[in-house]
Amino acid sequence: MPVVKIEEGKNYAYCTCGHSETTPFCDGSHAEKGGGRPLRFKGESSGDVALCGCGKSSNKPYCDGSHNN
Ligand code: FES
Known part of the structure; x- marks a missing residue:
């Protein structure tokens, strides 16, 4: 679950x-x-976001907590 900074509107x-x-x-x-x-995805808002690092998320690129299962 890498947390990265993204910018709104950036690809x-x-x-x-x-x-x-x-x-x-x-x-x-x-x-x-x-x-x-x-x-490919576009930043929805500026700030920190948790991206999937385990490959199990059903909402990639975002983490959905599946790494805990
Ligand atoms: S390096 Fe491009 S998808 Fe992995």
Whole structure:
């Protein structure tokens, strides 16, 4: 559950392949290493937000607490 600062209206790419060295954000490694494509999202409001770090959230890129199950 990495907590990151995001800005309202800014576009982000959330890594879904697990190869990024800048997780939870995509760094383009998927193009070489395969395994998925980034999930693009726009910041809904500025501030801290918990993104999914375990892959279990059903509300990606956001954490929904599934890591506790
Ligand atoms: S590096 Fe993982 S989706 Fe782009």
